[in-house]
Amino acid sequence: MLEDRAGSEDAPDGSGADTTTADPILEVRNLSTQFFTAEGQVNAVESVSFDVYDGEIFGIVGESGSGKSVTALSILDLVESPGRVTAGEIWYRNPDLADDMRDSHPEAVEGEYVDTRRVPTGVRRSLRGPTFSMIFQDPMSSFNPSITVGEQLAEAIEVQRRARANPRSTRSRTQGYGLGRFLTDSLLPSRSYVSAESRERATGLLDQVGIPDSAERAAEYPNQFSGGMLQRAMVAQALAGEPDVLIADEPTTALDVTIQAQILDLLADLQDEEDMSVIMITHDLGVIARMCDRVGVMYAGEIAERGSLTDVFDRPVHPYTEGLLESIPDPDDPAPRLQPIEGNVPSLIDSEMGNRCYFADRCPKAMDECVAEKPAEVDTAGSAEHRVRCVLAEREYDPTRALSGTEEDREREASADD
Amino acid sequence: MTEEDSGRSRNDRGKRGATGRANAEGDVLLEVEDLHKYYFERDTLTDRLLRREARSVQAVDGVSLAIHRGETLGLVGESGCGKSTTGETLLRLREATDGGVYFEGESVFDLAGEDLMAFRRRAGIVFQDPYSSLDPRMTVGQLVAEPLSVHGEPADAENTKEARRERVDELLERVGLSHSQRDRYPHEFSGGQRQRVGIARALALEPDFLVLDEPVSALDVSVQAQILNLLADLQVEFDLTYLFIAHDLSVVRHLCDRVAVMYLGEIIERGPTDELFEEPRHPYTQALLESVPRARSDERERAIDPLAGDVPSPRDPPSGCRFRTRCPAVIPPDDLEIAQEGYREVMDLRERLESGDVDAERARELLAGDGGGAAGEGTTGSDRSNGSDESEHGDRRGRRRASAVGEEARLREDVFEADLAGENRAVVAEALNSLADGERAEAISILRERFESVCERTPPVLQDGPHPAACHLYDQPTERRGADRTERSAGDD
Numbered sequence: 001m002l003e004d005r006a007g008s009e010d011a012p013d014g015s016g017a018d019t020t021t022a023d024p025i026l027e028v029r030n031l032s033t034q035f036f037t038a039e040g041q042v043n044a045v046e047s048v049s050f051d052v053y054d055g056e057i058f059g060i061v062g063e064s065g066s067g068k069s070v071t072a073l074s075i076l077d078l079v080e081s082p083g084r085v086t087a088g089e090i091w092y093r094n095p096d097l098a099d100d101m102r103d104s105h106p107e108a109v110e111g112e113y114v115d116t117r118r119v120p121t122g123v124r125r126s127l128r129g130p131t132f133s134m135i136f137q138d139p140m141s142s143f144n145p146s147i148t149v150g151e152q153l154a155e156a157i158e159v160q161r162r163a164r165a166n167p168r169s170t171r172s173r174t175q176g177y178g179l180g181r182f183l184t185d186s187l188l189p190s191r192s193y194v195s196a197e198s199r200e201r202a203t204g205l206l207d208q209v210g211i212p213d214s215a216e217r218a219a220e221y222p223n224q225f226s227g228g229m230l231q232r233a234m235v236a237q238a239l240a241g242e243p244d245v246l247i248a249d250e251p252t253t254a255l256d257v258t259i260q261a262q263i264l265d266l267l268a269d270l271q272d273e274e275d276m277s278v279i280m281i282t283h284d285l286g287v288i289a290r291m292c293d294r295v296g297v298m299y300a301g302e303i304a305e306r307g308s309l310t311d312v313f314d315r316p317v318h319p320y321t322e323g324l325l326e327s328i329p330d331p332d333d334p335a336p337r338l339q340p341i342e343g344n345v346p347s348l349i350d351s352e353m354g355n356r357c358y359f360a361d362r363c364p365k366a367m368d369e370c371v372a373e374k375p376a377e378v379d380t381a382g383s384a385e386h387r388v389r390c391v392l393a394e395r396e397y398d399p400t401r402a403l404s405g406t407e408e409d410r411e412r413e414a415s416a417d418d
Numbered sequence: 419m420t421e422e423d424s425g426r427s428r429n430d431r432g433k434r435g436a437t438g439r440a441n442a443e444g445d446v447l448l449e450v451e452d453l454h455k456y457y458f459e460r461d462t463l464t465d466r467l468l469r470r471e472a473r474s475v476q477a478v479d480g481v482s483l484a485i486h487r488g489e490t491l492g493l494v495g496e497s498g499c500g501k502s503t504t505g506e507t508l509l510r511l512r513e514a515t516d517g518g519v520y521f522e523g524e525s526v527f528d529l530a531g532e533d534l535m536a537f538r539r540r541a542g543i544v545f546q547d548p549y550s551s552l553d554p555r556m557t558v559g560q561l562v563a564e565p566l567s568v569h570g571e572p573a574d575a576e577n578t579k580e581a582r583r584e585r586v587d588e589l590l591e592r593v594g595l596s597h598s599q600r601d602r603y604p605h606e607f608s609g610g611q612r613q614r615v616g617i618a619r620a621l622a623l624e625p626d627f628l629v630l631d632e633p634v635s636a637l638d639v640s641v642q643a644q645i646l647n648l649l650a651d652l653q654v655e656f657d658l659t660y661l662f663i664a665h666d667l668s669v670v671r672h673l674c675d676r677v678a679v680m681y682l683g684e685i686i687e688r689g690p691t692d693e694l695f696e697e698p699r700h701p702y703t704q705a706l707l708e709s710v711p712r713a714r715s716d717e718r719e720r721a722i723d724p725l726a727g728d729v730p731s732p733r734d735p736p737s738g739c740r741f742r743t744r745c746p747a748v749i750p751p752d753d754l755e756i757a758q759e760g761y762r763e764v765m766d767l768r769e770r771l772e773s774g775d776v777d778a779e780r781a782r783e784l785l786a787g788d789g790g791g792a793a794g795e796g797t798t799g800s801d802r803s804n805g806s807d808e809s810e811h812g813d814r815r816g817r818r819r820a821s822a823v824g825e826e827a828r829l830r831e832d833v834f835e836a837d838l839a840g841e842n843r844a845v846v847a848e849a850l851n852s853l854a855d856g857e858r859a860e861a862i863s864i865l866r867e868r869f870e871s872v873c874e875r876t877p878p879v880l881q882d883g884p885h886p887a888a889c890h891l892y893d894q895p896t897e898r899r900g901a902d903r904t905e906r907s908a909g910d911d
Contacts, residue, residue, distance in 0.1 A: 063638035063640060063641075212770070213775050258705060258725040261708075261722060264711070286712055290712075309715050324640060328639050328643070329671065329672040330713070335672070340642075340647060344611070
């Protein structure tokens with residue numbers, strides 16, 4: 001399966017050229033999410049823009065604290081207090097929804113696109129499931145340990161099934177299941193919310209994600225599943241609403257490599273079968289290389305560089321991307337010395353982040369202009385979508401203009417590492 | 419430009435270090451002999467009063483290792499394979515169930531009193547998670563000084579307190595922290611910095627040997643590279659010997675001289691790093707290496723065939739070779755003609771049947787009623803160039819045999835993905851037929867009789883030599899294969 005896809009995109013920029021002709025399913029523009037904590041305002045995500053096309057896997061890669069998970073949560077509007085999405089637009093292509101919203105919320109509609117940030121909360125909520133769905137990192141903590149896997153899955157399916165009857169209303173999801181029924185059910189345990197069809201479909205979904213003897217496994221509790229099997233069940237749950245966009249947040253980080261390979265294969269197969277788009281969030285560049293068509297590299301809440309896989313892996317412009325690629329050990333190459341990025345990921349507290357490039361302190365090619373002003377995201381060589389937030393996109397590195405202030409620090413750190 | 423140069427010279431230095439270490443081979447610093455560590459369940463007083471038999475979890479089951487002075491031995495495996503337990507048991511941080519550990523020839527398990535203290539000074543450990551292995555209520559200075567005060571070091575100094583502080587500062591500087599950070603608490607540091615503190619602490623007593631238990635797996639990639647470089651430098655500088663425990667094969671390739679691969683409590687392959695990575699012998703090592711996604715733009719074109727299934731429970735490990743339940747190269751009996759994929763599926767079915775996942779009802783589902791099946795079997799049979807005649811013949815025989823049982827037993831077409839025809843298919847159908855009739859034991863024995871593999875009968879042995887693999891594909895004491903023998907002696911250098 002993977003080979004097929006790779007084959008069809010043999011040309012270096014094939015994927016980019018192919019997808020740009022179509023309209024993206026999702027256009028994220030200048031998305032910013034901030035957390036208002038006791039220590040100050042934390043800019044977890046800052047002016048992030050990217051597109052996701054139909055049927056592609058878009059990768060977001062970054063280190064811990066770079067804001068990649070918060071980006072995902074912001075798209076789903078799942079950011080919890082003290083965090084808040086403070087700015088930005090999330091344009092989602094859906095002609096039906098656009099027609100529905102055109103009269104009541106003209107500002108949120110543009111052609112076939114709807115800005116999910118500007119529609120009412122209820123509508124936004126109703127998009128979770130049939131439009132956006134999410135796979136979380138740790139399957140062990142994402143399931144309720146006291147309910148069988150099949151039941152949890154059936155419940156998710158039931159919600160989506162009820163929602164389909166009236167897609168714009170969240171109320172419909174509990175239709176015929178009022179407070180009275182809820183109270184009786186909590187006193188006299190029954191399973192009247194979930195219908196038999198949903199339960200059957202749950203078994204079918206478990207089958208689809210490759211769980212053998214799915215009928216028996218559906219009756220088991222999460223602790224009876226292995227990590228890999230539970231992650232499969234989580235994928236099944238995410239598929240319950242037949243989403244257009246599946247967000248996978250570090251779906252294999254908690255798993256062993258042999259299981260990771262299984263889950264990645266499964267995701268690639270499902271993406272192909274269901275023809276959905278996937279946003280793949282990971283810290284592992286290998287997973288990105290294996291799965292994604294296009295990539296965004298995040299650093300300190302911003303997308304430092306984005307473009308097609310070949311743009312980012314073979315022609316990186318941003319020194320952070322270069323550093324990241326050089327600092328990972330390669331199982332095929334025994335080079336005895338790695339080239340790490342010195343220093344640590346900066347804190348994202350607003351008062352400590354000036355109007356400058358956030359990577360300048362760690363950057364081996366930092367120049368005076370890097371701290372003078374925050375570099376804008378600019379086009380660069382490579383495919384049409386290769387954009388980078390770095391001054392090096394427009395000029396060569398000039399050692400005479402090297403950043404003076406931090407040079408000594410860097411040397412000291414470098415010598416400490418020798 | 420200058421940067422590149424310095425990078426290259428660093429590389430050279432690293433290489434020299436590596437070859438220098440390889441020359442030192444032969445001088446064994448630490449030897450592990452047939453180490454066992456079992457954990458027991460249902461072992462409480464009530465359980466004993468109720469005469470319940472204790473159940474053992476075989477975390478480490480017969481591990482033997484020799485670690486040479488100055489080298490880095492990598493211990494690799496998936497979670498739950500017993501690699502960390504091995505590391506902790508050989509330091510006597512856990513009590514071994516059986517086996518021996520010899521540090522410079524002295525049995526570690528027999529040490530007591532002053533000798534044990536001396537061993538503890540010479541062998542240390544760096545733990546995996548720098549977030550939970552440092553006491554949050556102690557400053558970094560106190561943390562690094564703790565081993566010094568436990569062991570009363572430095573003993574000969576006039577002003578112990580002053581000498582200790584100097585030593586702590588020196589250690590902090592050495593691992594890339596500043597002595598001005600001495601009075602800060604762990605939560606003020608990032609993960610990478612905390613791991614540096616953990617390393618400084620392990621170095622405080624100037625040990626000869628360190629167990630590095632996944633020292634970088636909790637860290638981000640860019641920081642991970644810093645720590646790996648630091649560990650490599652410290653090894654050269656202080657003449658350290660490392661046991662490097664990891665699940666990440668790329669890190670292992672980078673740092674280790676030799677590698678041992680563990681699966682379910684056993685070492686299944688051992689060899690020099692480059693050789694093991696370039697020519698892995700055990701099917702598990704091959705699969706493990708194949709599964710690591712490479713960070714390259716042509717990664718998608720690399721075909722990988724991921725291992726199916728999960729690691730079995732160490733409570734009840736499979737008989738014979740423990741990897742046989744997932745092994746893509748499980749060996750069919752000599753006299754059985756069957757394609758490898760088909761055999762793998764038959765073995766999976768047997769496994770599920772024996773564990774009770776396939777019951778009578780499920781067996782009935784897998785058996786086809788009339789029609790459909792025969793046509794499908796015909797086509798799959800003729801697909802095979804050489805075996806078509808034979809399989810048709812076998813088909814007839816199979817049907818005859820099945821009718822002798824009483825019913826027309828035929829498998830549903832989609833039971834197996836791979837081609838499985840002729841006698842093999844008929845035998846499976848016969849077994850499922852018995853199972854459907856409730857004859858569970860008979861079903862198991864019908865399948866065993868025809869399909870039993872050497873892999874389930876005999877546990878493969880990890881032999882001596884530079885690059886042994888515990889697998890029946892390679893020479894084993896009972897079933898020796900000449901070709902492999904010559905190959906091994908040729909690889910001997």
